[in-house]
Amino acid sequence: MSFFVIVWSIxxxxxxxxxxxxxxxxxxxxxxxxxxxxxxxxxxWLEIGISQSDIARSLPTVSIPDKLAKVxxxxxxxxxxxxxxxxxxxxxxxxxxxxxxIGGILRDHLGHVKFWFSKSIGTADSNYIEILAIRxxxxxxxxxx
Numbered sequence: 001m002s003f004f005v006i007v008w009s010i011x012x013x014x015x016x017x018x019x020x021x022x023x024x025x026x027x028x029x030x031x032x033x034x035x036x037x038x039x040x041x042x043x044x045w046l047e048i049g050i051s052q053s054d055i056a057r058s059l060p061t062v063s064i065p066d067k068l069a070k071v072x073x074x075x076x077x078x079x080x081x082x083x084x085x086x087x088x089x090x091x092x093x094x095x096x097x098x099x100x101x102i103g104g105i106l107r108d109h110l111g112h113v114k115f116w117f118s119k120s121i122g123t124a125d126s127n128y129i130e131i132l133a134i135r136x137x138x139x140x141x142x143x144x145x
Contacts, residue, residue, distance in 0.1 A: 091129030
């Protein structure tokens with residue numbers, strides 16, 4: 001991110017010289033770069049509990065990850081009891097509301113895939129599409145021979 005802030009700041013400074021005849025010293029340009037970096041960091045990572053002045057003071061030493069550490073949990077699939085099947089479904093949304101897709105997979109007690117589906121729905125709310133995925137699984141299951 002810092003690279004883009006630096007390039008953008010130099011580009012703006014260059015345009016101010018060319019189009020407006022405004023010149024700044026290198027120290028002023030560097031200060032503007034620091035201010036922009038701090039502003040962008042605070043805008044991107046709102047949940048960082050560091051003040052803007054602390055970020056500015058420690059810019060040479062601070063490192064901010066591209067993504068904040070997320071807690072990941074491992075989810076494993078468990079087989080259904082012998083003689084039964086299990087339908088797993090999910091829905092995903094790009095936004096709320098946003099473009100949505102649903103999908104599901106039907107497996108037997110050995111984990112063998114018996115049926116699967118994937119379908120684009122259009123635009124909907126993410127909570128609603130979870131219900132649509134379950135509904136679709138029921139409809140398809142009852143239509144199987």
